[in-house]
Structures are given as structure tokens and as C-alpha cells.
Amino acid sequence: MMAETALTQSHQPAPKASAAILAGPIVPVMLRLALPTVAVLVIQTLVGVIETYFVSSLGANVLAGVSVVFPVLMLMQMMANGGIGSGLAAAIAQAYGAGRWQDMQALVWHGVVIAVVAGLACAIAIIIGGYTLYQMMGISGPALSAALAYSHIVFASSPLIWLVAMLSAALRGAGDTRTPAQITLVGAVILLPLSPVLIFGWGPIPSFGVAGAGMAIVVYYLVAALFLVIHMRSVKSVIKLSITPLCARSFRDILGVGLLASIGTVQLNLTVVIVTAAIGCFGADAVAGYGIASRLEYIQIPLLFGLGTAIMTMVGVNVGAGQMQRAQRITWFGAAIAFAVTTLIGFIVAAFPHIWLNIFSEEQQIVKIGTNYLQHIAPFYGFIAAGMALYFAAIGMKRVFWPVLAGTVRMIVAAFIGWIAVTYFTVSIEMLFNILVAGILIYCAITIAATFVIGRKSS
Known part of the structure; x- marks a missing residue:
């Protein structure tokens, strides 16, 4: 239900968590906020390289198929994190500095709604149009089959990918860069052994080939999403995840x-x-x-x-x-x-x-x-x-x-x-x-x- 009623609050002083951002030494605070995010991206890059190594052992056709999916996936992730996610982080940061706590809560929920809608749109677009897209990118035959097997599974989890991006952006906007970094590290610890197991099989677990690489990514984002939701529903979180009425103003602030x-x-x-x-x-x-x-x-x-x-x-x-x-x-x-x-x-x-x-x-x-x-x-x-x-x-x-x-x-x-x-x-x-x-x-x-x-x- 859409509600145009504005969320009006008095401008309270910012909490102690933001005191350093508002009055602390600029460079140390900046580096303290930056380093966990840098660590997150380094870990993600490392995981991507290692998974590419596993996939390469399946042959040149499989590697070629995954290679054409990768830039499309990267574009979506960049839009979720550096695009819409940045809009959410900026809106929350300004609300945080102004002490508008209810607006912060509302912005998080609106970010979740955007994540679901954008994620479903990406999933439908790539699942329906992937065949034509990857052909235009120059592959056919077994390489195209491998690309579709990998792509269909990965992009089916697009809502999860968007959800992780938006919740992480919300926390960063409120000055918490450590939690997304810690959750990414936990996900990487799970993904690194899981990926070869699903690709090559192990014990009672059959080999899924290139589809197994896609399954491992789905598990990674599912675990990350669950941990983020649990954290943001707890009292430890600097910003809470809760259902709020939808309003056009919050969507405008983000988008x-x-x-x-x-x-x-x-x-x-x-x-x-x-x-x-x-x-x-x-x-x-x-x-x-x-x-x-x-x-x-x-x-x-x-x-x-x-x-x-x-x-x-x-x-x-x-x-x-x-x-x-x-x-x-x-x-x-x-x-x-x-x-x-x-x-x-x-x-x-x-x-x-x-x-x-x-x-x-x-x-x-x-x-x-x-x-x-x-x-x-x-x-x-x-x-x-x-x-x-x-x-x-x-x-x-x-x-x-x-x-x-x-x-x-x-x-x-x-x-x-x-x-x-x-x-x-x-x-x-x-x-x-x-x-x-x-x-x-x-x-x-x-x-x-x-x-x-x-x-x-x-x-």
C-alpha cells in the first residue's frame, strides 16, 4: 500500500556511533571505514579467481561460456552496489546525520523492495534473453550450453544478490562497514570448499559440472542474505530492518x-x-x-x-x-x-x-x-x-x-x-x-x- 504521508521527526543529535564521523580526525576515520570494504572486495576478487580456476579444469568450452556470463553478472553487481546501493547509502547517511531515525528504518525497507523488484527484473531478462545475448557475444555450441547452464542458476538468484547489496549499502550508509566485511568473509569460507565439491562431486554428492559453480554462488548469497537479515533484526545493529509503509518520497530519495x-x-x-x-x-x-x-x-x-x-x-x-x-x-x-x-x-x-x-x-x-x-x-x-x-x-x-x-x-x-x-x-x-x-x-x-x-x- 502506497502512503504519501511524510515521516516527520524532530532532528535529534546523532548517536555516539557517528561522533567520529562528525567530529573525529578525518583521515583516520576515513581509513577505518574504508579498510573493511577494501577487504571485502579483495576477498570477492580472490574467490572469483579461484572459482575460475576450478571451472577452467572442465575444458575450454565451459571456460568460454562462463567468461561471457561474467561481465553481465559484474554489470548487475555494479548497478546493485555502486548504483542503486549508493543511492540508498547516501540517503541513509544524510538521515543518520540529521537524526531522522524513522526515515532510516523506512529507507532500509524501501531498499529491500527495490532489491526484490530489480532482482526479479534482471532474472527474467537474462533467463529469457540470455541465449540471444551470449550468441551476440560470440559463442555457440557447447560453450553456449555451458553459459546458459551457469547463467540460469546464477541469475535465478538475482533477488538475493540485490538484497545483499542493498542491506550492505544500508549498513555502510550508517557507518557500519565491519558487518558486511565479516559476513562476506564467512560466505567466502563456505564458498571456497563448496564450489569444487559441487563442480566435481565428493562422496554422496554428485558432480554438477558448471551448474555446480552456479549453485555455489547461490548458496553464498543465500547465507550472506540470512546473516544480514538476522543481524539487522537484532539489537546489535546500528540500523534496523523492519516493515514500514511504502511512500514515494523514500523511493525518490534512493532512486x-x-x-x-x-x-x-x-x-x-x-x-x-x-x-x-x-x-x-x-x-x-x-x-x-x-x-x-x-x-x-x-x-x-x-x-x-x-x-x-x-x-x-x-x-x-x-x-x-x-x-x-x-x-x-x-x-x-x-x-x-x-x-x-x-x-x-x-x-x-x-x-x-x-x-x-x-x-x-x-x-x-x-x-x-x-x-x-x-x-x-x-x-x-x-x-x-x-x-x-x-x-x-x-x-x-x-x-x-x-x-x-x-x-x-x-x-x-x-x-x-x-x-x-x-x-x-x-x-x-x-x-x-x-x-x-x-x-x-x-x-x-x-x-x-x-x-x-x-x-x-x-x-
Whole structure:
């Protein structure tokens, strides 16, 4: 039942749990919030690598099938965590800072409703359209059969995946990053031995092959969802999960930011796809070299997402409490940390690219392309990271339009202009890499300018 009645409460002082966010030293608090989320993403990455290793033993067709499902699953997870989940976390953070406890409760329940609806929509879309989608991605025959066997099971659990993302985001918005990290660790401990058992069989348990890998993921998210629900129904939770009346305002608070943030995740993936297609014009070795080199950027995502969600929570809580100047200081401190750490990584990699590239290949042409890419792009890692940090701060302020627009401009410059330059003007691969750098710099410049303007208007 929809109810338009507003949830009105007096603005009470924030609880002791938020005292550090509102008045503590910025950098230590930020790192304390960020590290558990970083640990979560590192664990999830490790689990994904290990499961890929198990699946690879089933043969090339199975590995190819799972490989085309993976980016689709990643896109959904990014939309759930970094998109709609970020919208929920930002709304809860502002309510938390303002002391609007009933609004916090209502936002959690509205997040659950969104998780169920979005999860069912994803499940139906992929189960019905998966056959055509995976064919378009270039597989057929046994590989397509393996993809569908894995995909149908994994995406049938989409509501669970969305539920875990939304409940974790709710806790992060209220300043609790430890609980999602602990639950992820427990799930990983269960998944790692369960996956090979279901894939290969053990004792009375039969071998399910690639379907077993999908079953293990379902069990992982089922356990995580159960633990999150139990925790958030207990007195220990900083925020409670309870059924509340539905109202349009709460949905607007979440989706107004979350939908724009989801567009940002789609832009990022689309940019990678188009750039890969442009580099494909230079041959298979170029794609391989680019793929190996650019993988280093994905490894930095746990660091940037963990730091970004900490910035978002701290900014949101302080905005909710009316401390706009402190929110601005948090924003620039976070951007500076992201810039410094990733710039250091970038310069080391640009100076010694073989340290990374030779892990994956010693083919001369592949390493040459990879070296060329890293020497062009790696020194500018800091600008990507600073832009992402400011993007998360904008989510915390619920002012995400301009950072998303900056991502659109980057996609136009780096992807579309780069692809046109290669396909119609036959520019060199070095020129393509220069175009990618231009896209990065423009993206960061727009995001910085937007942050200054937002800060000035909010002061």
C-alpha cells in the first residue's frame, strides 16, 4: 500500500556511533571505514579467481561460456552496489546525520523492495534473453550450453544478490562497514570448499559440472542474505530492518541518486567495450597487450570503491547534520589520498611495466603493446582516482548529475572519438592512447569544477 504521508521527526543529535564521523580526525576515520570494504572486495576478487580456476579444469568450452556470463553478472553487481546501493547509502547517511531515525528504518525497507523488484527484473531478462545475448557475444555450441547452464542458476538468484547489496549499502550508509566485511568473509569460507565439491562431486554428492559453480554462488548469497537479515533484526545493529509503509518520497530519495549512479556504471563498462573494439583493429596481439595492461586498473577498484564509499558515508552524514564545510574538507582529503596513492602506483608501473606484464605473457609484441599502454596511461591513474573520489562525494551530497555527465564526456572522447579515429582515420595506437589520456583529463577537470561549484552553492 502506497502512503504519501511524510515521516516527520524532530532532528535529534546523532548517536555516539557517528561522533567520529562528525567530529573525529578525518583521515583516520576515513581509513577505518574504508579498510573493511577494501577487504571485502579483495576477498570477492580472490574467490572469483579461484572459482575460475576450478571451472577452467572442465575444458575450454565451459571456460568460454562462463567468461561471457561474467561481465553481465559484474554489470548487475555494479548497478546493485555502486548504483542503486549508493543511492540508498547516501540517503541513509544524510538521515543518520540529521537524526531522522524513522526515515532510516523506512529507507532500509524501501531498499529491500527495490532489491526484490530489480532482482526479479534482471532474472527474467537474462533467463529469457540470455541465449540471444551470449550468441551476440560470440559463442555457440557447447560453450553456449555451458553459459546458459551457469547463467540460469546464477541469475535465478538475482533477488538475493540485490538484497545483499542493498542491506550492505544500508549498513555502510550508517557507518557500519565491519558487518558486511565479516559476513562476506564467512560466505567466502563456505564458498571456497563448496564450489569444487559441487563442480566435481565428493562422496554422496554428485558432480554438477558448471551448474555446480552456479549453485555455489547461490548458496553464498543465500547465507550472506540470512546473516544480514538476522543481524539487522537484532539489537546489535546500528540500523534496523523492519516493515514500514511504502511512500514515494523514500523511493525518490534512493532512486533519484541511484539511477544516475547506475548510468555511471553502465558508462564505465560501455567505454571499456568500445575501446577494446577500437584496439581490436590493430590485431589480436594488441587486444591481448591492452587487456593485460588495463587489468591493473581493475585491481585498483577495491581500493577506490572502499575509499569512495567511506567518503560518501562521511560526506552524507555531515551534510545531514548541516556541517557543509566539514563535508567539503572530507571530499578534498579523500580526493587527495586517492590521487597520491594511485599516482605513485602509476609512476612505478610506467617505469617498470615488465614487472606486471611478464606475469601474464612474454610474447614480444604483446608486451610491447602493453608497455606502450602503461607508459601512456599509468602516469594519469591519479586523475581517474581523484575523479572517482569526487564522484562518491557527490553521491553523499546527492548532487551526482555533473560527475555522471563528466563520465559521459569521457566516454564520448575516449571511446567514440577514439573508435572513429582508428576506424575512419587510421590513426596509430599511440594516438589512440593519447585520446584516452585526453578523456581522463577532461573527466577529472569537469568533476573538480563541479565539486567547487557544488561546495560554493552549499556553503
